[in-house]
Amino acid sequence: MDWLNAVVQGTLLGGLYALFAAGLSLIFGVMRLVNIAHGDLIVLAAYLGLTVTTATGMHPLLALVLVVPVMAAIGYALQRGLLNQTLGDDLLPPLLVTFGLSVIIQNALLEGYTADPQKLSAGALETASFGLGGLTLGVLPALTFAIAVVVIWGLQRVFYHTPLGRAFRAVSDNQDIAQLMGLNRRHIFGLAMALALAVTAVAGILLGIRTSFDPSIGGGRLIFGFEAVIIGGLGNLWGTLAGGVILGVAQTVGAKIDPGWQILSGHIAFLIILAVRPNGLFPRISA
């Protein structure tokens, strides 16, 4: 039962990792951009949530109605104002620029909020639990997982069943020809980043409710997201969810063996899968 419990808890944790990863996967899929600042943007969203909740007394989940659009707007502005300029045949400029952005965000957060750990307080939600087949599950992890499934389902819908998603895929396939269809790729990229950071907002708030955070933790979230994307297979959103779950389960099972092994066993699972299936478990397929 203990092992089953670890697996179930890991699965639910995987939902959070999938939320870290979804934006990363989306951005890479549409514009081949590896966003090193992704983790810091998640942390930024958590701090925005903190500001909103302390200023208004709102519940952090309710604060999403403000944080999501703000992050989306930041995403669009960031893409149009900065990142579009770095895109080209060379992968290095966007890597360097987003790395620099990561440093800037961390330092700005330090200036604005200090290095003290913070937490979003969600009241009873944080400790509420329910029994399921002999296991005790936290309401928050279960809710997080459910939100991850809904977000990924929604992204999948947008990607494969809307004109915007068609535009994303067309630009990703062939930027030149997509422009001949009247698509301004700079605008499309801006929308993709807006959507990605909207998801990041959700991830950041849920992270902030679950654990305490400080300006330095972005790098770790980037790694988890990155590993989930790679395990799942690039460009496959359901695969990203599966990747998050595998990573989460590896961590909780590892922690069950020895509490010090939690993070390490996640990385080992990632490396094993990378060695066996270099393209991830579910490489790009269409819906």
Place this chain on the structure above:
Amino acid sequence: MPDALLNMTGLDAHYGDFQALYGVDMHIDAGEVLAIIGANGAGKTTLMRAITGLLKSGPGQISHSGVDIGGLRADEIAMRGIAMVPEGRQLFPSLSVKENLMIGAQVGRNGPWSLDAVYDLFPILEERRDQQSTSLSGGQQQMVAIGRALMANPDLILFDEISLGLAPVIIKDIYKALPGIIGQGMSAIIVEQDITKALSVSSRVYCLQEGRVSLEGGSDTVSREDISRAYFGIE
């Protein structure tokens, strides 16, 4: 030529340091079908890329309906009603046949072409509408590429070597469909290496040679000798 649909004056084009077009002067009138011929590497595709804005041209070098479009982005030019069937078809592999057609309509121009009209022209595409575009035969892919351009309801459509790599019988089919396409008042520029094909469907012809216009004339008045001289540069 102020009332030409498209007017190029002294058009230059570069790939880095390499100059691919040298002061090209050309025009096409509304409703006209123009042929552009020339050997491999003469600059035909480059000319298409310059017209559609995929390759930047200088201000004043290209005008469309009297408006300077040199310097406009490719998507802005597409919105004005210039569509292209690119060399090598270049369908979107992640999009189904139907989606490839639908995305052509993204520019939002009104006109006779719709999904139904394209399916009428190429019935096989309706059967295959949910397939990945790259799973089709070469000829069917070419139909998708043509349909995609038509869906924009352009007033000028560019065909860049639509017979390249296709079996002769398929080429015949596609050329048989051309009058039904262009008959609707659309202007067209047809780029071909097959000179006879190009001349048979056009009213005027330009020949490009190493990035320069080497011949201009009526499609039924230019002589074979003029063409071979303009094509190969043999005096």
